[in-house]
Every structure is written in structure tokens, then in C-alpha cells.
Amino acid sequence: MKxxxxxxxxxxxxLGSHLCDRLLLxxxxxxxxxxxxTGSKDNIRHLLDNPYFEFIRHDITQPVYVECDQxxxxxxxxxxxxxxxxxxxxxxxxxxxxxxxxGLAKRTGSKILQASTSEVYGDPQCxxxxxxxxxCVSTTGPRACYDEGxxxxxxLFFDYHRQHKADIxxxxxxNTYGPRMDTADGRVVSNFIVQALRGEDITxxxxxxxxxxxxxxxDLIDALVKMMNSRDGFTGPVNIGNPGEFSIxxxxxxxxxxxxxxxxxxxxxxxxxxxxxxxxxxTLAQKELGWKPSVKLENGLKKTIEYFKGVL
Ligand code: NAD
Ligand code: UDP
Numbered sequence: 001m002k003x004x005x006x007x008x009x010x011x012x013x014x015l016g017s018h019l020c021d022r023l024l025l026x027x028x029x030x031x032x033x034x035x036x037x038t039g040s041k042d043n044i045r046h047l048l049d050n051p052y053f054e055f056i057r058h059d060i061t062q063p064v065y066v067e068c069d070q071x072x073x074x075x076x077x078x079x080x081x082x083x084x085x086x087x088x089x090x091x092x093x094x095x096x097x098x099x100x101x102x103g104l105a106k107r108t109g110s111k112i113l114q115a116s117t118s119e120v121y122g123d124p125q126c127x128x129x130x131x132x133x134x135x136c137v138s139t140t141g142p143r144a145c146y147d148e149g150x151x152x153x154x155x156l157f158f159d160y161h162r163q164h165k166a167d168i169x170x171x172x173x174x175n176t177y178g179p180r181m182d183t184a185d186g187r188v189v190s191n192f193i194v195q196a197l198r199g200e201d202i203t204x205x206x207x208x209x210x211x212x213x214x215x216x217x218x219d220l221i222d223a224l225v226k227m228m229n230s231r232d233g234f235t236g237p238v239n240i241g242n243p244g245e246f247s248i249x250x251x252x253x254x255x256x257x258x259x260x261x262x263x264x265x266x267x268x269x270x271x272x273x274x275x276x277x278x279x280x281x282x283t284l285a286q287k288e289l290g291w292k293p294s295v296k297l298e299n300g301l302k303k304t305i306e307y308f309k310g311v312l
Contacts, residue, residue, distance in 0.1 A: 003029040003052065005067065007110070009060050009101060010074030012039030014180050015115070015173075015220065019072060020044060022221050024052060031066055035059040037093075038077045043180050060097040061089075064104055070228060071112040073101045076150075078117070080143065080271065081186025087145035094149030095156070102160045105167070113169040113228050114157050116237060118278055119147045120172060128245075128279040131172070131237050141273040154237065161235060169227050169234070174241025174280045178217030178300060179307035189214065189301075192252055193308045196261035206270030208249030213279045215242040216300030219293035226289040234288055241280035242293040258301055 006023050010016040011032030016039065023030050024047065032044060033056045047053040058064055060075040076093050077083040083090040098114065105112040121129045122137030137147045160166035177189035185191075195202050223240040246254075252265050285291050 001027070003027060004069045005029045005031065006070045006072065007031045007033060007066060007068040007104075008072045008074060009033045009097065010039065010076060010115075012036060012041060012044050012055070013074065014043070014178070014182070014185075015176065015217065016074045017043035017180055018178070018217050018221050019074070019224060020047060020053065022225060024050060026225075028052070030054070031056060031068060033058050033060065033064065034075065038079070038082050038182065038185070040182070060100055061092045063100050066104070068104075068108055068110050071101055071105055071110050072115070072224065072228070073097065073112065074115040076115070079186045080146070083146040084142055087142070090145040091149040094146070094153045098153035098156045102156060102166060106160065106164050111167040111169065111228065113171065113224065114153060116154050116170050116172045117146075117150050118172055118174040118239070118241065118280065119143065120151050120154065121278075122147055123273060123275040124277065127277045128243060128281040129239070130281040131239055131284055138273050142271070143273045158235070169230065170236040170238070171224060171227050171240045172237050173220065174215060174239065174278065175212045176215045176217055176220045176241070178304055181304075183308070183311065188212070188248060188251065189304065190308070192255040193259065193305055194312065196255050196259040196263050197305070197308055197312055199261060199263060201264045201266045202252045202256065203268050204248055204252050204265055205268050205274065207267065208252065209247050210270075210274060211245045211247050211277045211279065213242050213245050214251075214297055214300070215240070215293055216295035216303075219295050223285065223289060223291045226291050230289055238284050238288060239280040239282055240285055241282065242297070243280055243282055244297055245277075245279040246297065254298070254301060258298070259305055
């Protein structure tokens with residue numbers, strides 16, 4: 001049997017490592033490319049002895065020459081804390097990363113999936129957000145390196161599709177959480193769980209009334225694979241996320257009650273341009289991919305808390 005050769009950029013990160021697991025389980029030959037900027041070898045250590053798994057330490061801002069049939073382009077820091085550490089590099093990763101992976105797709109004839117983001121909607125003026133919403137994004141604020149980088153990447157994907165007939169698939173991922181998030185990642189779910197398990201106060205930014213919709217990693221990975229295998233000509237962009245909407249204060253209270261922590265909640269300044277609301281309209285994903293998330297926040301949090309108990 002000829003195995004499909006799949007390149008996963010950002011494969012040693014949170015989502016990328018789960019995707020590598022899933023692709024290997026399905027009998028693919030997986031090439032994981034990562035520069036370990038936010039990812040870790042610990043996320044893929046269990047795969048290093050698998051003959052159908054290869055790790056390449058490489059920076060996607062530089063061209064890459066491998067032979068493959070499919071590409072999942074996930075390389076990019078995703079947490080505001082991480083992507084704002086070196087914003088120019090974040091923009092380069094998105095834009096040069098898109099150019100380099102699209103160039104590779106063009107040469108090899110690979111199908112290519114881009115991990116875009118709900119951040120392309122910025123601080124949205126409508127709720128939930130359908131794919132047709134064009135967004136409300138600051139071009140100059142501290143989140144712009146990521147938001148505008150991802151928007152430019154989407155543009156490049158669609159231009160390669162129109163100009164070179166590249167076989168593209170674009171997904172807009174909404175907040176996703178689960179095991180293997182880095183303890184120092186800075187995103188809200190990992191921060192709250194780590195703080196609660198360490199008996200530290202939970203840091204809510206602003207008054208905690210801003211909302212997010214949280215998707216468990218297993219649901220997300222199902223959707224990525226379904227999108228890669230979706231019908232010819234379906235390019236997306238398609239929203240992938242869990243439409244359950246929670247305020248950040250609600251999340252803090254859930255984590256406190258589920259961990260049994262005695263921590264208090266402290267309120268800190270809301271970061272600039274922090275979106276007030278976010279909730280995916282997943283009608284298109286349901287129709288085209290036959291996908292909807294199945295893991296409730298409470299159940300996903302339970303698994304994530306168990307994971308962090310094991311690594312702290
Ligand atoms: P992550 O930070 O855990 O993973 C990103 C991976 O990319 C890391 O392993 C990192 O080392 C690698 N990387 C970063 N810059 C690189 C470069 N220049 N060259 C090679 N590798 C590089 O984050 P994640 O949550 O797993 O996100 C994966 C992808 O999904 C990202 O593109 C992100 O924008 C997108 N996404 C994630 C979410 C989410 O909630 N998790 C939401 C929207 C979009
Ligand atoms: N947040 C918070 N406390 C934290 C980390 C984040 O209150 O310790 C808030 C943040 O201001 C935002 C939401 O939680 O409103 C989600 O933040 P995250 O960094 O996870 O992702 P975002 O959706 O903002 O990209």
C-alpha cells in the first residue's frame with residue numbers, strides 16, 4: 001500500500017502534535033516540520049520511533065524542499081503572549097510561511113490546508129460570525145501582526161488557487177483547548193487551570209464579561225481531516241469551533257469549581273484590542289463537512305485538568 005505523505009508544519013505544537021497522532025493512526029506517512037518556537041519535542045516524543053514519522057527542525061520563513069502529497073500549514077504562534085513577543089517575526093511566519101508552503105504545494109501538486117483563525121474577524125460587530133463577515137481588524141494594534149498576517153496568508157492562498165490552480169482548503173479556527181497546551185502558553189484555558197492547580201489567584205483580564213467559544217482539540221482535529229478530504233472545489237474558508245459561548249468570568253468559575261481550588265479571582269487590565277465577543281457560525285461546516293463538535297466544555301475541561309495534573 002502506498003502511504004499518503006503528509007507534511008504538517010507546526011507539527012510539534014499543541015494542535016500539530018495531535019494532528020500528527022491522528023494522521024499516523026490513519027496510515028499516513030507524516031513529516032513534522034517545526035522550529036520549536038512555541039512547540040516542544042515532548043509533544044512528539046512518543047512518535048520519534050515510528051518509521052512513518054519524521055521530524056525536521058526548520059523555520060518555515062525559509063523555503064522547504066520535501067516530497068509530499070498533502071500539506072497542513074499550522075506553523076505560527078497562536079497565543080497573544082507568544083505572538084506579541086516578536087511581532088515582526090510573527091507576521092513573517094504567517095506571510096513567508098504561506099508563500100513557502102504554497103510554493104511547495106505548487107511544485108509537488110499537493111493539496112494544502114491553511115490553519116487560519118477567528119482573529120480574521122478582529123473585534124466582530126456581529127455575533128455569531130459567519131464566513132461572509134469581513135471583520136473589524138486594527139491594522140496598527142498589538143494583535144495586528146497575527147490578525148493581519150493570517151489575513152494576508154488567506155489572500156495568498158486564494159491567489160495561488162486562482163492563478164496557479166492550487167488545491168487549497170482554508171479553515172478559520174476558533175479558540176481550541178486541550179492536553180499539550182504549554183503551561184506557559186498564556187492562553188486563557190491553560191492559564192486558569194495552571195493557576196488553579198498551583199493554588200494561585202486566577203487572572204481575569206477586564207471585568208471578564210468578554211466571551212469566547214471553546215472547542216476541544218479532538219473535535220478540532222476531526223474537522224481538519226474532514227476539511228482536507230472534503231469535495232473537490234470546496235476551498236472554504238470554513239469556520240471550525242464550538243458555538244457554545246461563555247464569558248471569561250464563567251470560565252474562571254467553572255475551573256475553580258472543577259479543580260476544587262481555593263484560589264481567588266483577581267482582575268487585571270484588559271489587553272488592547274481584546275475582542276468583546278466571539279462565537280462561530282458553523283452552518284457551513286455542518287453542511288459541507290457533516291461536522292459539528294461533540295465535546296461539551298465541562299467534559300473537555302475535565303480531560304484538560306487531568307492532563308495538567310500530570311505535567312505540573
Ligand atoms: P502552538 O503555538 O502550540 O503551535 C504552533 C507551532 O508552530 C509550534 O510548534 C511552533 O514551534 C511552530 N512554529 C512557529 N513559528 C514557526 C516557524 N517560523 N517555523 C516553523 N515552525 C514554527 O499553537 P497551536 O494552538 O497548536 O496553533 C496551531 C495553528 O493553529 C496556528 O497556525 C494557529 O494560528 C492556528 N490556530 C489555533 C487556534 C487555537 O485556539 N489553538 C485558534 C486559531 C488558529
Ligand atoms: N484572558 C484572561 N486571563 C488570562 C488569559 C486570557 O482573562 O490569564 C482573557 C483574554 O483577555 C481574552 C480571553 O481570555 O479576553 C481569551 O484569551 P486568549 O489569550 O486565550 O485568546 P484570544 O481569544 O484572546 O486570542
